[in-house]
Amino acid sequence: MCGIIGYVGKQKAAPFILEGLKRLEYRGYDSAGVAIFQNGSFSVLKKIGRVANLELEVAKVNLGGTYGIGHTRWATHGGVTDFNAHPHLSSDGKFALIHNGVIENYASMKKYLLGKEYTFASETDSEALCNLIAYHYAKEPVTPQQNRFLTSVRKALLHAEGTYGIVVMCLDHPGEMVAARKGSPLILGLGDGENIIASDVSAIIARTQSVVYLNDGEIVYCTAKEFQITTLALEAVSPTVAKVTWNVADAEKGAYAHFMEKEIFEQPLALENTMRGRFSGDASTANFGGLNTTPIEFRGIERFMFCACGTALHACMVTEHLIEQYARTPVECDYASEFRYRNAPLFRNTLFFVMSQSGETIDTLAALREAKRKGYKVLAINNVVGSSIAREADGGIYQHVGPEIGVASTKAFTSQLLIGAMLALYIGRMRDMSFGEGVRYVTALKSAPNLVRKALEQAPHIREIAKRYAHHADMLFLGRMSLFPIALEGALKLKEISYIHAEGYPAAEMKHGPIALISEHCPSVFFAPRGEILNKIISSMQEIKARKGPVIAIITEGVELPEGLADELIVIPDCHDAVLPIVASIPVQLLSYYIAIERGCDVDKPRNLAKSVTVE
Numbered sequence: 001m002c003g004i005i006g007y008v009g010k011q012k013a014a015p016f017i018l019e020g021l022k023r024l025e026y027r028g029y030d031s032a033g034v035a036i037f038q039n040g041s042f043s044v045l046k047k048i049g050r051v052a053n054l055e056l057e058v059a060k061v062n063l064g065g066t067y068g069i070g071h072t073r074w075a076t077h078g079g080v081t082d083f084n085a086h087p088h089l090s091s092d093g094k095f096a097l098i099h100n101g102v103i104e105n106y107a108s109m110k111k112y113l114l115g116k117e118y119t120f121a122s123e124t125d126s127e128a129l130c131n132l133i134a135y136h137y138a139k140e141p142v143t144p145q146q147n148r149f150l151t152s153v154r155k156a157l158l159h160a161e162g163t164y165g166i167v168v169m170c171l172d173h174p175g176e177m178v179a180a181r182k183g184s185p186l187i188l189g190l191g192d193g194e195n196i197i198a199s200d201v202s203a204i205i206a207r208t209q210s211v212v213y214l215n216d217g218e219i220v221y222c223t224a225k226e227f228q229i230t231t232l233a234l235e236a237v238s239p240t241v242a243k244v245t246w247n248v249a250d251a252e253k254g255a256y257a258h259f260m261e262k263e264i265f266e267q268p269l270a271l272e273n274t275m276r277g278r279f280s281g282d283a284s285t286a287n288f289g290g291l292n293t294t295p296i297e298f299r300g301i302e303r304f305m306f307c308a309c310g311t312a313l314h315a316c317m318v319t320e321h322l323i324e325q326y327a328r329t330p331v332e333c334d335y336a337s338e339f340r341y342r343n344a345p346l347f348r349n350t351l352f353f354v355m356s357q358s359g360e361t362i363d364t365l366a367a368l369r370e371a372k373r374k375g376y377k378v379l380a381i382n383n384v385v386g387s388s389i390a391r392e393a394d395g396g397i398y399q400h401v402g403p404e405i406g407v408a409s410t411k412a413f414t415s416q417l418l419i420g421a422m423l424a425l426y427i428g429r430m431r432d433m434s435f436g437e438g439v440r441y442v443t444a445l446k447s448a449p450n451l452v453r454k455a456l457e458q459a460p461h462i463r464e465i466a467k468r469y470a471h472h473a474d475m476l477f478l479g480r481m482s483l484f485p486i487a488l489e490g491a492l493k494l495k496e497i498s499y500i501h502a503e504g505y506p507a508a509e510m511k512h513g514p515i516a517l518i519s520e521h522c523p524s525v526f527f528a529p530r531g532e533i534l535n536k537i538i539s540s541m542q543e544i545k546a547r548k549g550p551v552i553a554i555i556t557e558g559v560e561l562p563e564g565l566a567d568e569l570i571v572i573p574d575c576h577d578a579v580l581p582i583v584a585s586i587p588v589q590l591l592s593y594y595i596a597i598e599r600g601c602d603v604d605k606p607r608n609l610a611k612s613v614t615v616e
């Protein structure tokens with residue numbers, strides 16, 4: 001959460017920083033601010049609300065400097081006020097700092113600094129760190145070889161507990177920037193006569209595709225022309241410069257009204273990109289380049305464990321279903337946030353997977369570390385190349401769907417479902433799945449993009465349904481087997497972008513409690529695909545109908561429901577079981593999107609949320 005960007009170079013800093021903040025806004029949008037060095041002092045502007053508000057403030061003044069920092073905030077410590085917005089200045093005015101993360105021991109830092117006559121203008125943890133840097137700068141002696149600015153940041157960080165990605169400027173050192181990370185993402189973009197530090201690639205892609213992904217415990221010093229990276233313990237770090245493979249257009253909405261809409265309609269292409277080059281020559285199994293796990297190792301695995309958060313966890317739950325069905329191997333899924341603390345006993349021959357679009361979710365990263373600490377190999381399914389999770393995992397599978405910017409995950413989710421289905425095939429073919437079954441499975445997976453295209457054709461129809469249901473306060477999503485996690489996902493999507501209370505259940509669980517909620521005011525979205533339990537699902541629908549609950553039924557082609565049972569019908573293409581969760585996701589994504597539009601909600605930036613959750 002929180003987006004940070006620092007620029008030092010030859011161009012005007014403010015317009016570039018504002019542009020970068022807009023691209024980082026999905027990380028947090030409670031307030032935004034900039035500090036630009038000009039005429040020997042820091043010009044600081046901060047405003048609650050969106051970057052657009054800040055932009056209006058910036059337009060009123062002349063910010064001409066070529067060295068500055070900017071921040072877009074997701075509030076943790078201290079309310080959403082202009083004072084609590086970043087950048088923060090030290091009370092002696094020498095330092096300006098932006099921070100993403102949580103300084104857990106800020107209260108004791110603050111108490112100590114108050115005793116030393118430092119003052120505080122905000123309620124934030126970040127300001128305590130900024131004053132601590134000023135304190136070390138004023139107090140600590142340095143040798144002639146040491147840079148006083150860099151040394152004081154390093155010394156302050158040695159006392160900081162918690163997580164941080166910071167960028168700092170110092171009045172006495174114009175044109176120099178110091179940044180460091182621990183638990184919060186940070187990259188260094190290497191431009192032509194300019195250097196940029198940011199939370200992620202989207203903020204810098206307009207200027208450069210050459211980046212260095214910083215690691216935890218590293219501190220970087222840079223000017224417009226040079227940079228040096230060391231660890232906090234002063235060990236030299238030889239940086240690896242990576243090339244970003246996507247461009248500015250990938251991170252823009254184009255003709256779409258929202259990123260979420262764009263990303264929903266991009267799914268056929270995203271699925272093609274996820275699959276590309278990943279099937280065997282005989283088209284009977286999947287191939288993954290980066291698993292770093294031999295077939296012999298895979299063959300010895302007796303259990304798979306998947307950890308993730310939110311939407312990614314729902315993808316893990318579908319994967320569980322498919323691996324158990326097609327590879328006949330037990331799978332366990334857990335919330336990463338629970339796994340990291342519950343000290344679960346694990347079977348010896350367990351292979352661990354984490355799933356994360358951003359690769360920065362702190363709970364998922366912590367689960368990965370916990371599993372590694374216990375001696376397990378951990379593989380990551382992840383979209384963002386070079387993310388913390390990708391770098392700390394022992395191997396993994398990149399999703400290749402390009403940047404996902406809408407806070408509500410859509411294309412990353414269906415891509416994760418596809419990778420889960422491919423994994424089930426890969427493991428299944430090492431066990432009992434025949435060549436013929438493998439070929440049919442691969443053919444089915446290859447058809448997924450077209451089936452999704454077909455499901456997307458329902459958009460105008462679903463938009464009409466959305467108009468009829470947008471006023472409801474509660475909604476249920478009901479599915480069975482591999483579509484139960486899609487019911488959970490449908491409920492999550494609706495909640496997060498339209499603020500309608502929604503819950504997902506296995507359809508048959510209704511009668512064990514949730515049915516008490518049913519009335520003409522609480523619609524139920526049912527998944528009713530063809531299959532051996534269709535009649536059971538129809539019985540659950542009857543139970544809802546008997547209690548006057550409106551029913552929105554998502555059926556596969558060929559399914560016939562009793563006359564009058566469904567108030568609304570959405571028909572999706574019939575398909576292989578491994579592809580069904582992908583295709584069935586489309587109508588619930590569209591339904592949530594159109595309901596949110598009807599309710600006038602800010603779809604891409606729902607209240608209280610941020611795209612990547614890098615605090616606990």
Ligand code: M6R
Pocket residue numbers: 309310311312355356357358359360361364407408409410492493496611612613
């Ligand atoms: O980046 P990750 O996949 O690790 O993110 C996990 C969740 O925070 C995320 O899926 C969240 O639930 C989304 N807002 C759902 O749309």
